[in-house]
Amino acid sequence: MFRALIYLLPLALTIYAFIDCLNTPEDEAKHLPKIAWVFIILLFWIVGPLVWLGAGKMRHAPAGGRTPSEWHRNHRHEWVAPDDNPEFLKALKEENKKDESLLKDWEADLRRREEELKRRESGAGPEESAPPAS
Template sequence: MLRALLYILPLALTIYAFIDCLNTPEEETKHLPKVVWVIIILLFWIVGPIVWFFAGKVRRPAGARGRAGGWVAPDDNPEFLKSLKDENTQGFEEREADLRRREEELRKRESGEDTES
């Protein structure tokens, strides 16, 4: 079992680094062209992926990704939150008007039943 792990873990690391390198835009690679990084990752089985993770790619702090124009979580996106607020306010006003209309109909029914008795 331990022998299998000695082959599976470096293989998984190499595959992950290879895919990460392929998905990284050319302008975010450091020190060498992307093609050279792919060759290093594939030729140097254990050392190549480790070097890629530490020296091959521009790493940004987690908070800086959204501000740089990438994907932003919905709860961090002010425009998305504003659109929710607008939708909720509009829906609330419609529900409130509907509730007032129903209350008025109920009052008319109740007052009409009281006069008939």
């Protein structure tokens, strides 16, 4: 039993340190790049994992939170949906006003063109409005 423990304990330590190193963001690895830590952990079986756990990683929690759930806990928003956000609603109203004015301009231009067409048709006789014979 003790002989198996001699091999299993360093193996478990190496696996733990390896996975911990892989899951650690690059900016939290101290002294060396993360890839160098991976090689140290895998090449130096007992010493590498111990050095990684002791000196290779910053052990404080990041201010903003590293995981999405931590970030959402720390960054509460006042509004739940866009419909409850007054700035979003204000932007929609301004966009609607611009669209309405553009639509009114188009309608006025269309009316002007229709009136112009009616004047041309009413001023022209049946000879002028008939298509030329070929």
